[in-house]
Amino acid sequence: MNKQTPAPQSETERSHEDMKTVARRLAKHCAAYKGGDTKRSVVQLLVTAVPFFALIAAMLFAVAHEYWWGLVLVLPAGVFLVRMFIIQHDCGHGSYFRSRSVNDWLGRALSLFTLTPYSFWQKAHAMHHATSGNLGKRGFGDIDTLTVAEYNALTPFRRFSYRVYRNPLVLFVFGMPYHFIIGQRIPLGMPFPFAKVWRSVLLTDLVLVLLYGPVIALVGLKTFLIVFLPAVAVAAWIGGWMFFIQHQFADTHWADEKDWDFHSAAILGSSYYVLPPVLSWLTGNIGIHHIHHLCGTIPFYRLQDCLDASPELQGMSRLTITQSLKSVRLVLWDEHAGRLIGFSDLKAA
Secondary structure, three states: OOOOOOOOOHHHHHHHHHHHHHHHHHHHHHHHOOOOOHHHHHHHHHHHHHHHHHHHHHHHHHEEEHHHHHHHHHHHHHHHHHHHHHHHHHHHHOOOOOHHHHHHHHHHHHHHHOOHHHHHHHHEEEEEEHHHEEHOOOOOOOOEEEEEHHOOOOOOHHHHHHHHOOEEEHHHHHHHHHHHHHHHHHOOOOOOOOHHHHHHHOOOOOOOHHHHHHHHHOOOOHHHHHHHHHHHHHHHHHHHHHHOOOOOOOOOOOHHHOOOOOOHHHHHHEEEEEOOHHHHHOOOOEEEEHHHHHOOOOHHHHHHHHHHOHHHOOOOOOEEEHHHHHHHHHOOEEEEOOOEEEEEHHHOO
C-alpha cells in the first residue's frame, strides 16, 4: 500500500513551526537562570523594604506636625511599593527563595502593604501565565480586550461601556487605584468562584484591620489616609502601566486555542520594555517580560543577566517608551491583521 504524501506546509505554518523551535531553544537558555539566591534575595528585600518604611514613617511624622512638604516623598514611597509588589510576585512564582514556605510567608507579609491578597493573586497569576495570548481563555489577570468581531456584535450600550472602560482616564487614573484599594477587598467579580477566593481576600482584609488599626490610633485616620493612600495610588499607576504595556502593544500575539503555543505566546506576546537602567531597577526588571513569561521562576534580579547573555532575546518584542505611549489607543484585536488596533481603525478593519 502506498503511503499518502503529507500535504505541504504553507509559509505561515512553517513560520509558526520555526517560532516554536526558536522559543523552545530560548526557554532552555532562560532555564539556567531560574531559582533564587538567598543572599541576593535578602539584600534586595532590605534595599526595598527599608527605604519604603522609612519614607512612610517620615511622611507620617511630617503630616502629623503639619509639615506638608513631607508629601513630596509620596512618589519615591510609591516606587518602592512597586518593588515590594515585584518581590511578592516572585514569591508567588516560588522563585524568590528556594523554600516554598518561606516564599509563601514573605508573600503574605508583603501583601499587607501591596493590598493584594496573596493566595488569590497567586492562583490568578498562574492562570495568566498558563493562558496568556490564548483568545479562548482571556480574563485571568489581563486587561479586558475584545476582538473586532466581538465588539461589532455588541449592543450600542455595551460598546459604549467598553469604550468607557478602555478610556485611559478610567482605566489608569481611576481604575488602577480602585482595583488595589477597593476592588481586591471584595471576593466578588473575580475570575474564580467565590468559594475559591473568599478566604484569601477576607483574611487579608481582617489582618489589614489588625495591622493598621493601631497605626491609625497612633497618628489619626486623616494623617494615615493622607500618607498611605496616595502612596498606594502612585504604586498602582506605575504598576498598572507596566502591567498594561507588557501585553498591550501593536505587534503582540494572540491565537485561537488550536493554534496557541505556550512558548511562542510568551516570546511574541510579552514585551521587552526598553527602559533606562535606573527605571528598570526601580520597577524590578519586570519590563523584561518576554523572558519572565518564558521562564516564570527566574527571580527579578536575574532577568537582566539572562537578557545580557542572549543577543537574540535583546532583539525580540522590543518596545521603547515612545512606542509604548502610542499603545494606549490600541483597544481591539484584529484577527485578520493579527494585531491590536484602535477604535479609529475599525472601518479599515
